[in-house]
Structure formats: structure tokens, C-alpha cells
Amino acid sequence: MKERLSCYERLELAWNLQEADRVPVAPVNCYIIPYLAGISIRDMFYDPDKLIAATIKAREMLGGGDNIDPNITTLNHLSMFGRAGWDQATLDWRIWDDFPPKGNLPSLFEKALIEDYDDVMERGFAPLLYSKNGAQAIFTRSIDEFLYYEFEYPKVYAAAWRRFVEEQEVPLLMGGRACHPLDMLQYYRGIANLTQDIFEQPEKVKAMCDWLVEYETTMAMRDAMIMGAGEVPGAEVIFFVNGGPPGMSPRIFDEFYWPTAKKMIDIFVTRGFKVHCHWDNDLTPHLETIKHMADGLPKGKLLLDLEKTDMKRAKEVLGDRICIFGNVPSAMLVYGTPEEVDAYCRKLIEECAPGGGFILSTECETPWDSRPENVRAIVQAAEKYGWY
Amino acid sequence: MGKLSDALAVLDKPAVLAAVQEGIEAGTDPLQLVEEARLGLEAVGREFDKGNYFLMELLRAAQIFKDAVALLTPKIKERYGSAASRGTVVIGTVAGDVHDLGKNIVRDLLQCNGFEVIDLGVDVPAARFVEAIRQHRPKVVGMSALLSAAVTQVGRTVEAIEEAGLRDQVRLIVGGGIVGEVKRNMLRVDHATTNANEGISVILDWFGREQA
Structure with a gap:
């Protein structure tokens, strides 16, 4: 058996497509943390000290893991505009105090905010901010409050997580979040309108995607810098969210999604960041395109976090190019048994771990109502079957 | 063609x-x-x-x-005078879940296939489904559920329909990301799927069989 590595060293080797001491394990625990620790979702979003205390408590209940999600959606949500699809200035996000059945998870109420792509490309965010369909929270918050959450609060938030990383010796899952522009357009136009646009005004959709690249990459890198990229382990990772609209055919993926995705990945990596692509849905039909993700880039900078994709096939196609991450099903975590989770993880490890470049995790994220023993079974499976 | x-x-x-x-x-x-x-x-x-x-x-x-x-x-x-309807379907996303993409696709496809669709929207309490069954007398009720917690809500909705004595008057179908992956006996519905097209085929089949 190899010498036992730190969590960060173990993850680094996986990113570099090498075998570590054992397979890294990193369930994406997010809303399950406040739920298990007994704090409200509102506290999770507004009180970093409470969130971090809850994280420590929940990690004990869930068996740990090699990194931790610092919930950068908080920064996105409290910031001014258009940050990774989560801002409250334009988008109608609703945060409840309680979990179901009394409350709910934060939810986006979709509205068509962009009516004219040219107007947005010409005037920037003004048409979004002043859209009659907008959330317009900016008009209910004081300028002082907005400025505080845009410029001061991120530093307070980052300092709290820096202390966590130093004390717990557990790296962050990410330092900043970015959304693919098609995802942003899904939020700003609605999926039905976006589908229509892709077929009826394809060049406008592509131009709008291009327009969003600079803003979205810059904001994500800014957050990662504030979170301590280069100093705080894991803060150098940009969490590049989602796979665009669900159900893209290979033609739409190759023509509308992929060129912008690759452009953003290249920007992040050439500026010194690593990219964790958190791409939902079943991407099996697109693996032949995705295998070019690392073209022209140094090794060890990319990770692909898959939800419904066939992991065995992903390993075959991508194994010598990109680290893959995933994918214990959500339904199994909520309704299955530890034995079922154990068997699923064992199979994943057998199929994906040989040669390195695999991190055992959840699909998308751990549902808040998962059985804690099922989440522990993921971590235990890495200890049981994951030693190289 | x-x-x-x-x-x-x-x-x-x-x-x-x-x-x-x-x-x-x-x-x-x-x-x-x-x-x-x-x-x-x-x-x-x-x-x-x-x-x-x-x-x-x-x-x-x-x-x-x-x-x-x-x-x-x-x-x-x-x-x-008016277009003939193939029949009525009540559809909605269950309580606690506000996702409407899947529901809207199924609603549109049902309308395209000549059904009258009563769309109850999202975050629909069980009592509202019961009320809609009494009011519109549908042959089929569709419940959409994406979140894991929504599975429990599907159960509560089915229970409410049973308690109202309406279960034998309707076929129940449930669709969405999570429901197609859980064990069928947890849901107590006539069909569960993650696939919109499959859902439409099943509903067409139900109406076809009953008309025959």
C-alpha cells in the first residue's frame, strides 16, 4: 500500500490522470448540510459562520470526503448581476427558510427577460435589469446593501472558508462558478423560447453566447481570486456548471454548445485556473466531441463531472485525457440502501479507477433528503475498494 | 405521409x-x-x-x-363549430416542486395529439388535484416530479385521490427525472417514466383501449 496522502494530493493526482494512494471520494454535499445540521437555508446563504459550523457537523455525520463544496452560489446570489445564473437582481430566485414540506429548496421562477438579443449586446445588462418581467430586487435593496454584498461580503465569506480549509485540512471543491451561456440564455429566455431561437435565429444565439463569455469567465475568476486561488487549496478550481439545455442533439451540441464551452475552458486554463465541468444530463452521445476538451492545454487542468452519462463509456473515450467524476444516482441515495450504494460504487471503481483519473462522487449533488447512511456508504466504498 | x-x-x-x-x-x-x-x-x-x-x-x-x-x-x-377533443387530461407538478419544463413538454404533446389538457401549474397541493378531478372528470391525471422530495408528494397526492374515492375513475401517470428511477411500488400509479414520448404513447394507448 502506498503512503497515505493528503486529500489535496490525492485529488491532484486524479486530476493528473495518475493513481493516488486510493480513489478520491467527493460527494457534492450542498443542501444536505444545513438540513442535517439543523440550520435554515436562509442562514446558509447569509451567515458564513453558521454554514461552516454546519459543514463540520454534517461532514461527521456523512463520513467526510476529500473536498467540500463552499456553496459559491451564495456569492452569486447576493451579487449584482447575471452571476452564473444565480443573481437576484434580475432573476426571480426564491429562498425559503424551511425545507419541504413547509418550504422548499431555492427555486428559479422562469420568465422571459431578454426580448431582443441585439439590445442586450448593445446596452449590456440594462435591458435585463429594467425588463418588465425582471425580479427587480435591486429596487427593493439599498445601494449600501448592494455595495456591501458585491464588494465586502465576498471577503468575509472567503476568510471564513480559508479558516475552514486550514483547520480541517480539506480542500474546496471550487473557488468560483461559471455558467455556460446557453444555460444563462435558458434562464433569461426560457427553454421554449430558446429552442425556438436555436431553430429560427441561430446566428443571434451564437452571437449572444459569445457576448456572455467574457463577462461570465471574468466574474468566475474574480470570485476564485477572492476565495484565495493559488493560496487556498481548491480555490483555483472554476466550477463550470451544467450542460446547457437538456436533450441537445449532437448537431445542436456541436454547433451551439461546444465552441463556447471550449473557448471558456481555454480562457480559464490559460489564465492559471483549473476547470471542473459540472455537466448534467446524459452526455454519452457527445463524448466524441468532448474528448477534445483538453486539446492544446497542459495536463491536469480539467475534470468532467457527469450525471447520467455512461461512466464506463466515458472512461473508454476520455480516460487518457480528462479526469472523470461521478455518479451515484440521486434516487439511490434517497430511496436505496447502503448495500445498493456499496455495489454501485464498487462497480464504478472497477470500471473507472484503473490507471487513475477518477473521483468517486454523486450525480449532480447529494439530495438534501438522502439517507445519511447511504452517503457514508460512498465514502466507505472508496476505503473498501479504492486502494491502488 | x-x-x-x-x-x-x-x-x-x-x-x-x-x-x-x-x-x-x-x-x-x-x-x-x-x-x-x-x-x-x-x-x-x-x-x-x-x-x-x-x-x-x-x-x-x-x-x-x-x-x-x-x-x-x-x-x-x-x-x-369547435374542434373535437380526444379526452381530458389533468396535469400538474406536485407540491414542493416548481419545475415545469417536463410538464410543459408533455402538456404540449398531449394538446398536439388532440387532448384537452387542464394544466394546474407547479407546486400543486394534493387537494387541488382532487378538486380538478371532480370538476373536469379526466380519464388521466399526470403528475410531474423532478426533485427527490417530490416522490413523497406523489405518494400524498395518490393517497388524497384514493381517500376522495376517485382512484378507480382515473389512470395515474407520473413523469420526471427522479420518479422513473425509483421502485414502481413506491409510487402506486399506473405508469411512471422519465421519457415524455413514452408517456404520450401510454396515454394514447389507454384512451385507444377504452374507446375500442
């Missing part, structure tokens, strides 16, 4: 609308034109099942179909 259905099958909206216009001008029965468009929609569904089309193509086909029907509706009303 004719010109209209062929155009819809390849998602060519201008050609579909031109074919409809041509048909109207030639005095073709508007219901025949609707039927022809529906054949095109079925062809899209078959391509989806074969893996040649994906969800966005399915959504696009429904959009084109609806645009075609919008041109034909005045003609149908002129000739027949």
Missing part, C-alpha cells in the same frame, strides 16, 4: 406553414390537415425513440405543430 407531414418530420416550419396554407386555399378539410400534421409529429416521435432526435427536436416539433393548428383553428370552427 404527404408534403405537410414530411415537412414536420424534418422540422421545416416554413414548409409546414406553406403546406397548411396551400391546403386551406385548396379547400381541404382542416381536420384532415391536422391529422396529416399529426402523422408528422408521430414520425418525429419515432425518430426520438430511435435516438436520432432529442428532446429539443421534440419540443420544436410541438411548437411547429401548434403554429400549424393556430392557422387551422378558425377554419375548423367555421366548418365544425
